[in-house]
Amino acid sequence: QQPVQSPQAVILREGEDAVINCSSSKALYSVHWYRQKHGEAPVFLMILLKGGEQKGHEKISASFNEKKQQSSLYLTASQLSYSGTYFCGTVIQGAQKLVFGQGTRLTINP
Amino acid sequence: NAGVTQTPKFQVLKTGQSMTLQCAQDMNHEYMSWYRQDPGMGLRLIHYSVGAGITDQGEVPNGYNVSRSTTEDFPLRLLSAAPSQTSVYFCASSYSLNGLAVTTDTQYFGPGTRLTVL
Secondary structure, three states, X not given: OOOEEXXXXXXXXXXXXXXXXXXXXXXXXXXXXXXXXXXXXXXXXXXXXXXXXXXXXXXXXEEEEOOOOEEEEEEOOOOHHHOEEEEEEXXXXXXXXXEEOOOEEEEEEO | OOOEEEEOOEEEEOOOOOEEEEEEEXXXXXXXXXXXXXXXXXXXXXXXXXXXXXXXXXXXXXXXEEOOOOOOEOOEEEOOOOHHHOEEEEEEEEOOHHHOHHHHOOOEEOOOEEEEEO
């Protein structure tokens, strides 16, 4: 039931854009996105509920395609502070537990 | 608020030993969970609880026990430690509307416990 993330790793230069994808084989109720810096706990970014809504700030946003059971995280004009590992978590419809994917390591170089 | 606290921060065990990882939160969250993190494996759910007295298994529950006697505490017990349980363990909590709506709220993670089993 673990969602699948792609790509596994991304290396960018500062100012470039990135897209991280998350997909599930089960019907989803919600998708959660977290970022983790090395040696620290994951930190919340956003939650998307079924209904296909798109959320986020001006430079970090996400979408949820309910029909395809897919979510994408968009990082625009990346900054050095965006470096870290990004995790998507999913809750399947009818379930209560939050299950995370294997993560996507994002490296931003000057 | 202290948020989610975990103790100890580091622990070294010998194979076969047992121990309890402590997790406490002061936010009156109903939903609590335990994850383990290994390189390349992401965060894997061990056990979770939607309220005091209610627990359920996650993806990798073997070798671990949990209990939830109070809203605040959710200890994780390793029954007989094995080298395969060497990992970083995170506890998390969130609001849960009537035990159902964990999905709509932020998970607050503790700082983690780094466990090594020799």
